[in-house]
Amino acid sequence: MGIVSINDALRLAQEADLDLVEVAPTARPPVCKLMDYGKFKYESALKARESRKNQAQTIIKEIKLRPKIDPHDYGTKKSHVERFLRQGDKVKVTIMFRGREQSRPELGFRLLQRLAGDVEELGFVESQPRQDGRNMIMVIGPHRRKSEARSEARAERAVRDAQHPERAVSRSRAADAANAASAAVRDADAGEQPAGASEPAEAASATEAASATEAASATEAASATEAASATEARKTTGDAQPRPASAARAGAARVAAAPKASARG
Numbered sequence: 001m002g003i004v005s006i007n008d009a010l011r012l013a014q015e016a017d018l019d020l021v022e023v024a025p026t027a028r029p030p031v032c033k034l035m036d037y038g039k040f041k042y043e044s045a046l047k048a049r050e051s052r053k054n055q056a057q058t059i060i061k062e063i064k065l066r067p068k069i070d071p072h073d074y075g076t077k078k079s080h081v082e083r084f085l086r087q088g089d090k091v092k093v094t095i096m097f098r099g100r101e102q103s104r105p106e107l108g109f110r111l112l113q114r115l116a117g118d119v120e121e122l123g124f125v126e127s128q129p130r131q132d133g134r135n136m137i138m139v140i141g142p143h144r145r146k147s148e149a150r151s152e153a154r155a156e157r158a159v160r161d162a163q164h165p166e167r168a169v170s171r172s173r174a175a176d177a178a179n180a181a182s183a184a185v186r187d188a189d190a191g192e193q194p195a196g197a198s199e200p201a202e203a204a205s206a207t208e209a210a211s212a213t214e215a216a217s218a219t220e221a222a223s224a225t226e227a228a229s230a231t232e233a234r235k236t237t238g239d240a241q242p243r244p245a246s247a248a249r250a251g252a253a254r255v256a257a258a259p260k261a262s263a264r265g
Helices: 006-015 037-054 071-086 099-103 105-118 146-163 165-189 198-240 245-264
Strands: 019-024 031-035 060-065 090-096 123-132 135-142
Touching (some): 006 019, 006 031, 019 037, 031 037, 060 071, 071 090, 071 105, 071 135, 090 105, 099 105, 105 123, 105 135
Antiparallel strands (some): 019 031
């Protein structure tokens, strides 16, 4: 449209029922465009979301070793490194030195070189071994990207699901359950009660009340049984049981008072 005044540009935007958006503010003169700004923001958000979906973020995993590591432990650590590299992640290998081991850094260097040689088919040494205080650090990077590893993992999963359909069904059910749980959490955070949630809550309350009543009845029955047993025991023993101290004192007082009464008579 060429160079126009701001008032003319605003009038054209109002006539076309569009927004006047400045797209190049540093240009001389500034460049503006007639567009639907809400639609523009929505399309920009969609493009950013798609780019993030296709973009794979590389994660750095860490494995810690000791210079005098056992062969079995070394095999376990190496399997972890291989798994991380297959997933397309970088691995930071740390050798920890303690005490007199700090005077023998060549032990850690040889161990790192050995590990790099064992996993060279899956990764390469991105950062050479270097001393960092009491530790020695080396970074191993994967040969393939994270997106390639993810695509291959999806293809392998599809093949396994085709061979075993029941696994796909169980996985879909688990995904549905997880989605339902997350929806319930969102509803709870929003202050809404999910549909049908009151009935299970009332049933649970009724069950708890019934359980409490049964427990109280059982406690009362046990107390009554104990009381009956104690009564039977007292009837069986009779006078063989020792009298309380208060009763003994009362009997002694009556015996002592008897001679005085006879003397008066």
